[in-house]
Amino acid sequence: MAGTAGLEARAAELEARAAELEARAAELDAADGLAKLRDRFSLPDGVVYLDGNSLGALPQGVAQRVAEVVAHEWGGELIRSWSTGTWWTAPERIGDKIAPLVGAAPGQVVVGDSTSVNLFKALVGAARLARPGRTQLLVDASTFPTDGYIAASAARMTGLTVTPVDPSQAAEAIGPDTAVVLLNHVDYRTGRLHDLPGLTAAAHAAGALIVWDLCHSGGALPVGLDAHGVDLAVGCTYKYLNGGPGSPAYLYIAERHQAAFDSPLPGWNGHADPFAMTSDYTPAQGAVRGRVGTPDILSMLALEAALDAWDGVAVEDVRAKSLALTDFFLECVAAYVPAGRVESVTPAEHERRGSQVSLRTENAREVMDELIARGVIGDFRAPDVLRFGFTPLYVGFADAERAARTLGHVFG
Numbered sequence: 001m002a003g004t005a006g007l008e009a010r011a012a013e014l015e016a017r018a019a020e021l022e023a024r025a026a027e028l029d030a031a032d033g034l035a036k037l038r039d040r041f042s043l044p045d046g047v048v049y050l051d052g053n054s055l056g057a058l059p060q061g062v063a064q065r066v067a068e069v070v071a072h073e074w075g076g077e078l079i080r081s082w083s084t085g086t087w088w089t090a091p092e093r094i095g096d097k098i099a100p101l102v103g104a105a106p107g108q109v110v111v112g113d114s115t116s117v118n119l120f121k122a123l124v125g126a127a128r129l130a131r132p133g134r135t136q137l138l139v140d141a142s143t144f145p146t147d148g149y150i151a152a153s154a155a156r157m158t159g160l161t162v163t164p165v166d167p168s169q170a171a172e173a174i175g176p177d178t179a180v181v182l183l184n185h186v187d188y189r190t191g192r193l194h195d196l197p198g199l200t201a202a203a204h205a206a207g208a209l210i211v212w213d214l215c216h217s218g219g220a221l222p223v224g225l226d227a228h229g230v231d232l233a234v235g236c237t238y239k240y241l242n243g244g245p246g247s248p249a250y251l252y253i254a255e256r257h258q259a260a261f262d263s264p265l266p267g268w269n270g271h272a273d274p275f276a277m278t279s280d281y282t283p284a285q286g287a288v289r290g291r292v293g294t295p296d297i298l299s300m301l302a303l304e305a306a307l308d309a310w311d312g313v314a315v316e317d318v319r320a321k322s323l324a325l326t327d328f329f330l331e332c333v334a335a336y337v338p339a340g341r342v343e344s345v346t347p348a349e350h351e352r353r354g355s356q357v358s359l360r361t362e363n364a365r366e367v368m369d370e371l372i373a374r375g376v377i378g379d380f381r382a383p384d385v386l387r388f389g390f391t392p393l394y395v396g397f398a399d400a401e402r403a404a405r406t407l408g409h410v411f412g
């Protein structure tokens with residue numbers, strides 16, 4: 001009997017807490033200057049979408065733009081679209097559209113290929129720029145696997161040796177043998193944000209170059225590539241930049257390195273005069289030398305239209321909302337999920353947190369399947385992590401509250 005009374009008391013308490021959190025969410029949404037940006041996206045009704053760190057939502061205007069490119073530019077203008085249309089210069093034009101979001105002045109970002117391919121260009125290019133005699137390629141030990149695979153191959157090609165390093169110990173690990181350092185700005189699994197200014201300075205103090213992977217920070221928080229003197233960087237555009245499935249990635253080559261940047265993939269699109277069709281290779285000036293072959297125009301122009309969702313948006317405001325959202329989500333999780341069932345592996349300190357919350361739990365895959373069945377879409381990362389990405393352009397506080405409440409229900 002006492003047990004039943006206890007259960008009832010807990011249910012009543014939870015209900016009161018839920019009413020309070022729902023009211024707080026409504027207040028936070030009402031005061032949110034970015035809330036209206038959700039109208040720039042096309043999202044299905046009844047879904048809380050917390051997977052924008054894997055595939056960003058569809059911005060308004062993209063479907064129409066793609067239809068126009070297919071019907072008019074391809075179907076109507078045909079080959080003329082390469083010379084008189086917007087096609088040929090798309091990689092550098094769209095690079096300049098991404099540049100302000102990662103703190104780069106124009107002329108340093110070029111779009112095309114996948115992140116993996118751009119990482120290969122960046123790492124081999126960096127090794128060729130490095131001081132002679134240096135032997136070490138220092139690589140984030142917890143990296144998204146593709147970065148590690150590519151780094152191993154780039155090292156074999158350039159005669160370097162890969163040394164894995166925990167990013168929290170990278171500053172001490174960089175030494176007089178270090179040629180190049182490759183780090184992730186935000187860890188894809190835990191959401192930990194690494195110290196880009198400090199680690200870039202540490203690499204430079206030791207005479208090394210640094211390559212940053214911005215897949216989980218570009219479009220989620222200020223990066224400051226120019227301000228912090230980063231050498232090279234890569235990032236994808238289908239996560240926080242909402243470019244669509246498989247949309248082309250980007251490569252940043254700091255202006256001071258461009259003249260000496262020697263791409264391992266010197267395709268004809270990176271040639272100074274591609275239509276001269278000469279047999280010798282003369283690289284183009286600027287970031288354009290990071291281009292390889294014919295760009296995938298349909299995906300590129302879809303990305304260009306998608307980036308309109310950022311018009312008038314300051315990435316600093318996005319960051320402030322992201323931190324408020326993840327704080328609120330963690331507070332709701334603590335209120336709704338029975339004690340001991342989940343543990344956050346995302347750092348609590350704002351300076352160390354990206355734009356996601358990762359919760360470790362038993363049976364994480366089944367828990368995520370159940371959440372998705374109830375309309376809350378996050379994802380699962382092996383072996384035991386529930387990932388919730390917060391994209392401030394289209395996620396609100398009521399979404400965070402509903403997601404946590406649904407998670408509580410899954411745990412019964």
Ligand SMILES: *Cc1c(COP(=O)(O)O)cnc(C)c1O
Nearest residue numbers: 114115116144146188213215236
């Ligand atoms: C998403 C992601 C990638 C993706 O690489 P692709 O070649 O574009 O598939 C690479 N690295 C990191 C760290 C990522 O998060």
